[in-house]
Amino acid sequence: MQQSLAVPRGPVLPAQVGTLLAIALAVYGSFLGSGAAGGTPIQDAAGGYLSADATLLAPAGPAFSIWSLVYLGLAVFAVYQLTAPGARSETLRRLRGPASLSALLNAAWILTAQQGWLVVSVAVIFILLASLVWVVVLLRTYGSATRVEHWILWTTFGVYLGWVCVASLANTAAWLASLGVGADAAWPGIATVALLVAAAAIGVALTGYTRGQLAPAAAIVWGLAWIGVSRLTGTNESALIVSAALAIAGLLLLTALGLALRARKERSIT
Template identity: 25%
Template structure:
């Protein structure tokens, strides 16, 4: 009996700290827009210092953070419910989401402080725990109830999808700030290479795990980049073609799964 009680206490602590970390990350994000450090918001820094970084999506794309935080709050509340205290999947994820949320708050500070090299490290500390959660949950590889899919799997997939994009963008910004010459390769070619990398990862996840949420985020990002660079025929066409192919793959998988049932 004492061991069971102790387990309860540790589970409650994990639940509480996870919910607190989500709330903390949200508050930091809100404050960074209302009263930004050094006077400029993340978007304003992006539009001024990194206006020439071609991989950055159009401004409207960042409204996805509303969906991400909605999902995170759903996750936080769901995992905090008493009947989820002993959920083995949530137990296996441990404090990984806490690490990601804390790293995100640190990233906001570093980026607003224009410490872009260090911000890449913080971004990786968001990305890697999310990958760990994704793998521990086995998203797409096993059946979960509808409620859990909406409150756990989808929020993590969407968050990971956008952080995958954000990591590529963050690295590109840091290299641009350091005046990296791209080894003599043009910025357009590097951007296409990054398109292909993001596309390949998303296509693999979509095919292997039937993860429509992750794939949808990458499609969203590619279209937003195409919109921003509409007058650049190379970037526009490549981004749109890859987005269409990804959407087609996701649709085919969705239709096949529906047919199977």
Template identity: 35%
Template sequence: MQTKNPYRWWNLIAFIATIAVNYLANALPLGGRNTREISDQFYIYMTPASYAFTIWSVIYVLLAGFIIYQLRSSTGSRDSVLDIGPWFIISSALNIAWLFLWHHLYIEWSVLVMLLLLASLFIIHRKTRILRPTIGEALLIKLPFSLYLGWICAASLVNIGTLIYKNEWSPFGLSQLGWSIALLCIGALLVIAISFPTRDWVLPLVFVWALIAIAVEHREEDVLMVTAFGLAAAIFLYAVYLFIFRRHRSS
């Protein structure tokens, strides 16, 4: 007898709520500020070019695929779906909470919630690392959460950078350029640490996307641009290595 997923309808509700709040965040907007106005208010060297945020559309389309996949009776009872448990609902609640905090400029609390979101997606990521997935599992379970986690890794850095900028801190006496470069390097190490144990080559490519967008946005700042492009090249080669390694291991 197949075990039904007790969270499948809650997952659907959580996903719809997340999409709705994301839409209202700019349509209302929440806190009387849209995303662009907040970005302009806290414009830092970590801020990526605006086109980078189009990745959210890809993430949400793939997550919609996951929701449909886990609702179907033929696939919703798979271990790959059941293992996620309540963590997708938790991640959705944290996503929504972050939007409210961010748009009301509670930056300190938004960083805490962002880190909790990062942690919840890390747990989901580990639970969805299926060794020999079906095509459906690869495209609708593994891929969505690789992209989601990869982007939240980058978003967490921007959030932390905004906190430092807002409070006019100078960590270790570094200038804004200095601590921005330090955060990019820390982010690159974080992505490697998360992706290497599971040989996930998709996740680092998302960070490459973010790094290139940062380099493009700040191309007039030579040191930052060179650093961002250099890290992007290194992480891209690392992703290629993981891809080849996985193919070699499975052959």
């Protein structure tokens, strides 16, 4: 585990409170997105194009339970960054900005989706993706000061990044479907397989870049597998996508595990 620099505790309270409020807003947005706080459930918003059966790239409903892990991780992160070790961490000092941005963009995505603004939601989710890449680059560069910090940060933002990689593809497919792109054409299945391969390649690249951190790839594997399951029934059944998604998810999992083991051996040698 790479060690980050520690800085004396200073006047960072406004930044800490701002991060806490941004994450609280994201968690509240999740209740709106589920319909629990009176908002329109995401699967019913935007004309149903974000539902689990709307496109070939839509994951089955249970896939979205991963958001519970993401929000729990964000809540733990929000509390940890208020503690003395969190206040002293140079990594957390640098992370608060992009982490808060990702939380605000998460809430903004739910708002745009519920309003049916699919094209805007696509723009928002790719900016969200960029903010999470920023977080992971900082994590990769500065490391973590303690083992606890390491697990909090990588589990939370690694899973967050991996899932948003899959969600951004599903969101784009929903927008294109709303425009009628590919309707009754022969090529959407082949294009979907190509995008699944691209998602897996991103998972492999992230595992290599992060020196064997498995959280991003694991979240992508989760998403790809549930895309396959979703194509077993409904109006978008596809034996091709079922086979491809499950096979690609399996290959990604095995490759990521291999890279993680190799990275661990390299660290033990050095």
